[in-house]
Structures are given as structure tokens and as C-alpha cells.
Amino acid sequence: MKNQIRQIFHSPKFTVGFIIFAALLVLTVFYPLIVTNDPLEMVGQGNFFKPGTYISVSEAVNTNPYTLNLNASSSRLEQNLSMEERMAMADWLNQFAGISSKEMDVTDAGGLVSLWKDHYDSASEQKGLIAARKKYFSRLDKKITGLLEDTDVLLAEKNQETGEVSVKKTIPSTSYVNVKDVGSRRVFILGTDNFGRDVLTELVAAIKTSLKIGFIAGLIATTIGLSLGLIAGYLGGIIDDFILFITNLFTVIPSFILLILISYSIGKNARGVMMVAIIIGLTSWTWTTRSVRSQVISLRNRDHVNLSKLSGHSLFRIILTDILPYIASYVVMALILQISSGILAEAQLSMIGLGPATTTVSTLGLMMNWAMSYSAHLNGDWWAYFPVIISIALISFSLNLMNTGLDQIFNPQLRE
């Protein structure tokens, strides 16, 4: 046994797969210990907030400021006006204020802005300009006005009784806060999704759910497949025919369609994680049965089996001690594949809206489903779907890698 395990871990494929898988497993165990937020809590009011650190504005305003002499308004202009915006301004001035491009220097933001301030008027007709462009310039003008403001920002306070507003604090443009001083903050490493939920937290919970579904589905499928295969293969005869008939029947019906039909008919409320796992398990046992059966058939006439029979051992004991150990490695590999396909099946199901309910649990497929419906893939909100795809890929990749690694060790034909 020890030797075998050592052998397994000598296989680089198995080791890599195992490390990836173990890392994911560790992540799902330890991440919730560190980040205890509810993964389904709708924190962000809005869809698809960008990844980053969010700090409380009102606290930042009340934090003791540091004065940094960085922000003279001209350098602010240089920093905040992109080349594209300057080009657009030059264009506008050229077209509607009749200033030749020679008189303008787009590398000199200050000069350009003063020309702009002299000539731009959002109310002017701007003939030939489409509305979207007119709106662009009026937004740009607003931005420039904001950038040019050198006066301090005033913080006012409202008197509860009189309703009068008085100045509480002034904030000069040279004030900075250290992010560490602000107590209330939240880090969204992977941003938020369409419901405003923290994607990373949700993703970890989803991986956990998916693994759970995979394990349960895999175990169920393997158990059913293994027992039917053993019985059919060892007993043979009419029982074999019967089991084979059932198996063939289920092989012919595409299991995914069966999956859809069953999921649809039991309704969303009943479709918890456990139920989805059981449905997947119940629809994916057929090929295990077939391959176990054929392996058992080749085993059942071996000498040691016949010897056991002659010794009067019970059927149960023969199967358990004389047959099962010879196909154990195969069964483990089948289990791994079943887990992997179970996870994929859940993702597919949830993707078409037949998975567990959105409000009760997060799964990889559901995350994909909502990201798709809110066209995250069209709007460039990659954090809502790309990490999910990567996770699904990593899980099935690691499982398949482990499977191949095991295959190389246990399958004599592949041994080097």
C-alpha cells in the first residue's frame, strides 16, 4: 500500500493534479475562516463594480489629512486630460472656433484649456456634430471645470434645530489620506457581480458547492455503477441480461436530457444542492456499469476465484475479496472522472437555469448564468465570469490529470 502511494506520487501528472486540487480544497476550507461575510449578501448597490479597494468617503473626509505638495492645478490638468481628450478639444476648437491647428499645442494642456474655456459654449449650435458627441464635449467641459477648481472643498454641517448650514471643515486640494487610516473599507479582489455580491467570496462558496455536488454525484454514480457491474459480471445469465438491458436503455437516452427533464419537473424549491447532486448521480452511472462488468467477466474465471468458489465462500465474500481488489484502482479512476463530470453537469444545468435557487446557494453554473444574462461578456466585466471559467477548468483539469497519472501507473499497457 505504502509502496503504491509512493509510486503514485512519483507520477508528475498525478502530483500536479493533486496539488491543484488540494489548493482549491484548502482555499474553500480556509477562505471562509478569514472572510466571514455571507457570500450571497448583496453588498454593492449596482452591477459589476470593478475589482479594487473601496474606502468610506465620509470617513476619509473625517480622517486626519496629510499635506502633500503634489497637486498644482496645471499638473493636475496634465495628468488628468488624456491625449485623446486633448485631440478632441483641439478638433472642436478647430471646427467651431476657427482656431487653426498651428495655434494649438496638444502637449500643453494649460494653454489648450485656456483656449477651450474662452471659446467653448455648450449652448452653441455645433452644426454637423452628432448628439452623442455634443454630450461628450459638455461632459469634458464639466470635467475640466472640476479640474480647474483651485478653491478648497467645503464640508458643511446642518444644524438639526434651525436647519442652517455652517462650514464644518475645509479640505484643500493638497490634502491626502493614508488608506490605512480609514477604518471602513472593503476589498473586492474580483469586484462584484450583477447583484452587487462580492465575486471572490461567492466564487469560493461556489467552488465548495460544486465540489460537494461533484463528490456526491460521483459517489452515487460509482456506487450504483459498481454494484450493478459486479453483480452482472459475476453472476452472468439472465440477471446479466437484465442489468445490461437496463444499462443499455439508459445509455441510449442522452443523460443530459434526462437531467433536464427531471430537474424541471421537481421544481426550483426542491432543487437544493443535495437534490441536484442526486439527480446527476442517478443519470450518469451507465458507463461505469458497463466497464466494471467487462472487467469482472475477465476476472471471474481466474483460478483464485474458482478456488474460492470450491472452498464454499459466499458470493458476497468472493466479490469483496477476490474481485473488488483487482478492479479497485480502476474504480477509483472512474470515481475521479465521475466527480469531474458531475461538476460540469451542475454548471451546465445552472447555466440554463435549472440548478439550485439563486437566493439559497451560489454555484459556478449560477454565477455564469447571471453573468451571461447581464452581458458581462459583452461589456468587458471579465471578473464576473472569467474566474468562474478558470475555476471550472482547473477543477476538471486537476481531476483529469490525477486520473491520467493513476492510469499510467495501474495500466500495464501504459507502463514505461
Next chain:
Amino acid sequence: MRKRLNKWTALVTVGAMTMTLLSGCQKAASTDGTGQTSKAEETTQTTAQTTTAEEKKDTADAGSTPRNETLYFNGQQWGTINDWNPLSSNSNNAMAITQQDNARTIVYETLFMYNMLDGKLYGLLGKDYSWNDGQTELTITINPDAKWSDQTPVTAQDVAYTFDCHKKYATAQGSDYSNYIDTVEAKDDHTVIFKAKLDDKGLPVNPLKVVEYVPKIYVMQKAYLQKVEQRNGNDADKIKQDRMDDFVASGPYKSYYNDDQKVVFVRDDNYWGKALWGKLPAPKYITHVIYENNAAGDTAFKSGEVDVSQQFITNVQKLWEEDGLPISTYIDEAPYGVCATMPTAFFNVEKPGLDRKEVRKAIAMAVDYDQIIASAMSNQSPSFKDVPRSIMNPTSGEQALVNQDALKDYQFTGNDVEGAKALLDKAGIVDKDGDGIREIDGKNLTFKAECPDGWTDWNASLEIVAAAGSKIGIGIETYFPDANTFYDDMTTRKFDICMWNPPAASVANPWGRAMAFMSTDYAGLKVNWTGNYGGYINEDANNLLKKIPLETNKDTLKEYYTELSRIYLDEVPSFSLMYRPMLFHAVNESVWTGFPQLDDGDNIPPTDCTDGYGIAALYNLVNVK
């Protein structure tokens, strides 16, 4: 050696695939490399490119039209069109036949056009309208210039005969309006009189419904209707199912081409409306490509293949703020459009549990509306804090008809979980068996909230309703069947909670909306497409609803509407989840410009350049140079 080669090949392949993937994810590089190309020039380039592409396609693709003469739409037509018959109740020809409060008048025309911005009717086939003193007769004069596409004049007889046919063959419209309109008579060629149905006391049953007919129902040609009747042997079912491929209409466009890929309309250059509008509509062709789904439509809209989009676009502002596309909406800032309706969750008040007003109100109080508006609607709706609840939509005209101060005690702005729990506890509706779900008479309170599958923002809204349910100990399960199953559930009251739009902006609203929320008449319908789907019955409300159509004094009306709103907010037979535009209206100015904008002084509503008075926009469009 060979093994190593294999490994290398694998590595290179994977690398290449990753690179392709990443380059695909990149944003389109900006084209102004020289730095001086103006946006206008850029767009002309793209126009030129698309035009040439279009021309190339011309030989292969039937129904192709030059890009710069065609206005493209999305979000209206989702399948091959099945007929051109305004009498039919299952026509799917959305671009040609949409008889609603703001009727779509590019092919068929109505007597008047409704403008939701000022609530007025503007003449189309009709010129003037006037009531007699008792509101029993509505006299309409027909525009003498109006002509059919076969150049015969539109007469009062056509108007009268259209109504007769609707009534005679019991079309959906006919069975509705014949309750309120007794006859439509042609006084002479250009004058038509709508006679209201009178009750026992000799008062009109409902003058509002008479006026509502006018901007809603298309006028059809008498001669053509008689032809259709003749070829179908006067059989009502056959007439309603006639495809009417040879239709005669009066509108500015006629059929040009259609298949399962698209519908194309071509301008009728002899259109009579030149006399009314002073010119012809700008686009020679109107094309609606039939897209597979929203995502396909969005992609086409972003790339400039669609000019006017009637689709919900998540974070629409990103298209111009971040992607710099020449796309705009009617208003530059949230909520980006004119919200005229309010998608509403209707409770089936016959369901045990939902027959208790405490349960209904508790659910409505606990829902986080700000979250719905911010995430499900991506802020394309004002919040219930800005526009407090009532039976009114957020337009200023309707808000003026309700006294918000009187409703203060009944208001709820959502996310009030503690308040909802307290309300339930006080009513003795508690969780006795400890499973987290409250019971009434030992039965768990669990309900299904449904709306059609794939209506993304509605699906997400109901998920948020479900989340609220779990916070207050009421099990709410979301259920998104296909649209037809949903319609069946909704119209025959086989639901617990269902989501639907009450009437939006119309000449008969807010009365029509109040009816849709609380009318006892609707509650009794066997197949109910009109409103009050949950079967709520309240005699006080119903009496008020009956008084309103006959009332002309504004102050009394305000009193009535305030009282109705009070009952509505107190009893919660349904609750609105958000405000929403009647139509989404986003435009891409790659090819066409001159679309209606807030404050442009034109008073044209953002109704996709096709509906109600919004069609006026078609006359203002110009090509981007």
C-alpha cells in the same frame, strides 16, 4: 525525441490559443493614430465601409438596402411575421401592427397620435376632436388630405366601418370598446361621430374609454375590409386569421421584403402626409433584423448595425463613457429615459396566506427596491424615495394628480425587514415549528414568484424579492417559465405572485392604471388580459373608479386618485418593483442623427421614432456627414 517534439507542439498550441483569446478580449484600438482625425470623419469612414459592404451583399442577399437610406431597429420583432391584419389578436408583426396607447403608425395610421410628454393628442388622419356638453358624442373631423396607398381619400365611412368590423367580428379591441362606444357614424365624408354608450341614467358609461380609442385603433379602408369579408365569406374566425398580404394602409411605409431574417419596409413616396408634415420621413427604408436574443441585438447595436435599440442594456452609460461609442439616450444621466410605467408584482389574493393584507404588505416592505433599481435596472429608474409610491407613474402630469402628503403614513421605501417582521408578529403570523418559515393555520407560507424566462431585469428583480422573503420568514421561490406558460398562468390566475406591466402613458391614464390595479370588473374575468390579475376586490375602490371617467374637475379628481392610492398602499393588492420606460430608446449615431433629445425644444417623446407622436422624429433625421 518524438516525445519532446510532442510536448513542444502542445506548448505552442496552448500558447497560441491563449494569445488568440487575450487578443480577442482587447478593446478595439482607437483608429485616430494620426491624432487629428475627427470623430465625424471616422464615422463617415465606417459608413462608407458599411455601405460598400452592404452593396457587395446586395447581389447575394435579398431585401438588402443601402445603409445610409435605411434606419435599423432591434428589440421589437422576434420572429418571422405572420400577418398584416390589425383585426387579428395574434399578429406578431410588431413593427407594422402595434395598436396600443401610443400606436405604431409607420404602416397603418390612427386618427390621432398621443404624446406622453405633454399628454396631448396630435392630429394624424383626424384633424380636430370635440365633445358635446354631456360627453355623449365625440365629433372628429378627418384630415381632407388623408389618402390610402391606392390614392383614394380616407373618409369618415372608413372610420365607421373599421369600428363596425371590430365590433361585428368581436376582435379583442372590438369586445373591449363596444362596452363604451355605441356607434361610430359618418356624418359626412369628413366628419365622424363617436356615440358613447349610455347607462340607465342617460350618462355615458365611460368617456375616457371613448377618447382612448382614438390614438389607439388603426383606421382601415372600407373597400378593402369588404374585399376581405367577401373572400372569407363573412366568417369571423377566417377574417381574423386572414394574412392580408395585399393590405391597403395609409401610413408612410409599405412592405418591401420579409423573411425569417428580417422585415424591411420601404417609404411610400406618394404618402399623403407630405401635406401634414411638410416633407417625407427621412429614411427610405426601415429594417428590423430578427435577432436570436438580446445579446445578438446588443452586439449589432454597439457595432453600428442598428440605429434605434428597444432593448434593455445593462449600464448603458458605459457605452459612451468608457467605450466612447456614438451612442446616446434621451437623457444623458440616470434614469436615461422617460419612465412611464412600473413593473409590478401582483399577489393572487385568493391564495391562502396572500389573502391577508399583513402578509402582502410585509413582503412589499421587506424588498430592497434600491437594490433592484441599482442592480437589476442598472439605475435606469428613479427610486421610490425620489418618487414616492402611488398609482401614478413618475411623469409630472400624473404626479400632479395625487396628494403625496396624505399618503405619508402608508408609504414604504423598502428594505424594512424589522418593520415587516413586527407587522407579521403583531398579526400573529409566526413560525411555530421552528423551520424558519412562518405559518398560518399550521401551513407554511411559501409562494412562487414568476415572470417569463429570459426577461433578465425582471428575473433579477424577483430574485431580490425572494431574498427579501427569506429574511422575514416567508418562503418565496422564483419560477421563470417560457412566455406562453407564463401568460396562461397570469391570465387564468394560476400563480401566487406574478410580475407584469400596468398600462403606461395614455390619454386614459392614470385611470386605466388604477383599473389595472384594483378594478372589480377585471377580477371577475375568466381569462384576464387586462389587469388586476390577482383578483383583488374592494368596493370603495371600485366606486371611485366608476366616478373618475365622468369627473372633469381637477381637484375632485385629485381627491379621488389620492384616496385610491391610499387604499392601494394600505391593502397592497400588488406592489411596484421599479419605474421603467415604456420603451427603451437608445440610438447609435453612426449613420443617422437628429434623434429626439431632452431639451431640444421639439417636444418629441423618446418612443423609438415609431410610436405615438414619437414618429415625428423620423422627419428630423439626417445622415451623419
